[in-house]
Amino acid sequence: xxxxxxxxxxxxxxxxxxxxxxxxxxxxxxxxxxxxxxxxxxxxxxxxxxxxxxxxxxxxxxxxxxxxxxxxxxxxxxxxxxxxxxxxxxxxxxxxxxxxxxxxxxxxxxxxxxxxxxxxxxxxxxxxxxxxxxxxxxxxxxxxxxxxxxxxxxxxxxxxxxxxxxxxxxxxxxxxxxxxxxxxxxxxxxxxxxxxxxxxxxxxxxxxxxxxxxxxxxxxxxxxxxxxxxxxxxxxxxxx
Amino acid sequence: xxxxxxxxxxxxxxxxxxxxxxxxxxxxxxxxxxxxxxxxxxxxxxxxxxxxxxxxxxxxxxxxxxxxxxxxxxxxxxxxxxxxxxxxxxxxxxxxxxxxxxxxxxxxxxxxxxxxxxxxxxxxxxxxxxxxxxxxxxxxxxxxxxxxxxxxxxxxxxxxxxxxxxxxxxxxxxxxxxxxxxxxxxxxxxxxxxxxxxxxxxxxxxxxxxxxxxxxxxxxxxxxxxxxxxxxxxxxx
Numbered sequence: 319x320x321x322x323x324x325x326x327x328x329x330x331x332x333x334x335x336x337x338x339x340x341x342x343x344x345x346x347x348x349x350x351x352x353x354x355x356x357x358x359x360x361x362x363x364x365x366x367x368x369x370x371x372x373x374x375x376x377x378x379x380x381x382x383x384x385x386x387x388x389x390x391x392x393x394x395x396x397x398x399x400x401x402x403x404x405x406x407x408x409x410x411x412x413x414x415x416x417x418x419x420x421x422x423x424x425x426x427x428x429x430x431x432x433x434x435x436x437x438x439x440x441x442x443x444x445x446x447x448x449x450x451x452x453x454x455x456x457x458x459x460x461x462x463x464x465x466x467x468x469x470x471x472x473x474x475x476x477x478x479x480x481x482x483x484x485x486x487x488x489x490x491x492x493x494x495x496x497x498x499x500x501x502x503x504x505x506x507x508x509x510x511x512x513x514x515x516x517x518x519x520x521x522x523x524x525x526x527x528x529x530x531x532x533x534x535x536x537x538x539x540x541x542x543x544x545x546x547x548x549x550x551x552x553x554x555x556x557x558x
Numbered sequence: 559x560x561x562x563x564x565x566x567x568x569x570x571x572x573x574x575x576x577x578x579x580x581x582x583x584x585x586x587x588x589x590x591x592x593x594x595x596x597x598x599x600x601x602x603x604x605x606x607x608x609x610x611x612x613x614x615x616x617x618x619x620x621x622x623x624x625x626x627x628x629x630x631x632x633x634x635x636x637x638x639x640x641x642x643x644x645x646x647x648x649x650x651x652x653x654x655x656x657x658x659x660x661x662x663x664x665x666x667x668x669x670x671x672x673x674x675x676x677x678x679x680x681x682x683x684x685x686x687x688x689x690x691x692x693x694x695x696x697x698x699x700x701x702x703x704x705x706x707x708x709x710x711x712x713x714x715x716x717x718x719x720x721x722x723x724x725x726x727x728x729x730x731x732x733x734x735x736x737x738x739x740x741x742x743x744x745x746x747x748x749x750x751x752x753x754x755x756x757x758x759x760x761x762x763x764x765x766x767x768x769x770x771x772x773x774x775x776x777x778x779x780x781x782x783x784x785x786x787x788x789x790x791x792x793x794x795x
Contacts, residue, residue, distance in 0.1 A: 368683055395689030405684035409702050418698060419688035464684075471688060 319344045319379060319506055320365060320475065326373035327360055327530075334360045336530040337374070342475075342508060347501045349517035349538075350510045352527035353553055358510045361527065362477050365508065366397040379474070395423055398468030402480040404460045406452035406467070412439070413448040416467045424471065431470075438466040442496050458489030462496055469500075476500065478509040514557055518542050526550045568745050569754045575737035580758060582733040585651070586723040590658025591716050597659060598666025605671050616667065623664035629725050632657045636729045654726035662719050669711045673704035706777050713770030717763045724759070734758050 320342040327335035334357045342348050350358045363369045365376060367383055367390050376383040383393055407415050416438060417431035426434070439445045442462035444455075452460050461481055468476060478497065482490040494516050501507060501520045511517055517524055517538060524541040526534045526549075534547045542558070545551045569576065604616035623631065636653035647653070677700050685695035727735040734755050741751035 366687055368687065391686075391689050391691050394687055397687070399684075399687035401680060401684060403678075403680050405678075405680040407681065407684070407699055407703075409706070419690065422694060422698065423689050467688070 319346075320508075321377040322365075322374070323376070324374040325361070325364060325371065325376065327357070327364060327369060328372045334530050335364070335372075338530075338532055340525070340532060340535070342506065344506055345504045346522045347505075347507045347509065347520055348523050348525060349521035350508065350525045350527060351512070351514065351517055351553075352525075352533075356527045357530040358525075358527045359479050362479050362508060362510050365475075365477060366394050366399055368399075391423075395419075395471050396474045398471060398473035398476040400461070400464050400468055400476065400478045400481050402483050404452070404457070404464045404484070406460055406464055408452055411449050411451055412444070412455070412463050415452065415463060416470045419467070420470050434470055435466070438469050439463075441469075441499070442466050443492075456489060457485045458492045461485065461489075461493045465493075465496055465500075475506045475508070478507065478511070480510050480512065482511070482513060512557070514542070514554075526553065528553070564750055565745075565747065566750060568741055568747065569750055572737060572741045572744075572751075575732070575740055576734065576754065576758065578732055579734035579737040579755075580762070582651075582731060582736075583720070583723055583759075583762070586654050586658060586726055586731070586733065587716070587720045589655045590662050590723065591719050593655065593659035594662025594719075595666050595712075597663035599670055601663055601667035602670025602674070605667060606674055620664045620667050623661055624668070628657065628661050628722055629728065631661055632725055632729060635660070650726060650729045650731040653729055654723070654731050657726070658719060658723060661722075662715065665715050665718075666712070669708050669715060670704075672711075673708040674700060676707055677703050709770065709774050709777060713767065713774070716770070717766055720763055720766060721759060 320340075322338055322340045325335055325338040326333070338361060350361065352358050360369055364371055365378075365383070371384045378393060378397065381388055381393065383390070406412075407418070410418065413432060413435050416435035417426075417428070420426045420431045420434060421428065436445060436448065439448055442465055444459055444462055444466070447455060447459060447463070452463065455463065465476075465481075481497065482493050485493065490513065494513060497507070497509065497516075498520055509517070509521075519538075521538045523535060524538045525532050526541060526545075526547070528549050534541060534545060534550045541550065542554065545554060601616045601619060604612045605620060607613050607616075632653065635657045636647065636650070640648055640653055640656070681699055681703065682695055685699040686692075690698065724733060724735040727733055727739065730736070738751035738755035741754075742748050745751075
């Protein structure tokens, strides 16, 4: 479903990604772990071209993302993204946050879009917050709204960029539970995370990144239980 | 002492000049501001652009008009630019409004640019990640938020322009300051006419600042949830 070939990303002289090859299949949940500065967020952001790609190629459903002829806006409607800082639109109610893109881009009418929004809010347990503004919600609630907002476009893939890193500890689980539920429903997901317990439980495969390359990847039992690489062992010994 | 025997009757005698002056000052300011605003929005968006051919002309324009005195700009436009284009002067009103528009646009452009840049870049990323194009993201997400932040500096700019419009008096515009000059020239008294002019400008700027703070409150309701929710924490639509 997502195929990444020899992906490179430089910020000037800083080489953040140094050749990544990977393939993510449909209904797979891939968790990306690694020390900060290892390039895992950049890797994720390259997938929907929030970062320009320096070299290499990314294909989503066979369409080359970084082809000048590709309509990147269309690709992005198929790829939902959830950010560390939620990035809800503060001037819109929760409901408007969710219905804006489906109405504008999917050309849904207001009634359909709101029905969909309420359905998604029900799913993330925030139906009663529909008419509140984001800043009236807790961090965990905001992040759940952000997930609902991304789901409203009915994406084929969901990307999560450290979705719980900006949350108070007691709110982490309410967000992870929503993501777990999506995994059970068969959503294809790439999750950059520091929550090792979550990665172990939910991931089909875990990627360990360091220095802009994939050092090790495999099923969570293998990466967490029996890491082959010294760098993986060193990292896991610090975080587990 | 001279201060103690003010002769306010001379102001009253020339009240028609002052009243006309108020209208001229208001006309200059309003035309200058709204013209400058529209032009300034384009300049500001241009200066925000990544495209070099759009960015550089806008930057050059803004630097030129912010870096030279308005008084000099008024002289150049009235005595050089307009006569060169039309062959003769078009009067103080045209020159004055043109100068105020061109000058105001440069300041408005900076307000627009700063307002847009003050919005967290995560907002643009979130909008683009939903599939909105640059224009849609600007219109739906960035500008509505930026606009609220632009209201106070735009209000300041309006007040500044109202006061600076008095410079147009040098090309014989019959604004408030001109009325004061006429009175002082007639009676050789300086306290009363210039204090009267100052008072009129003060009254106008006071009214404007009240209007601006009203607009500010009106648009900030969504940002201040405490103001528009009832006891259950529900927002009243």
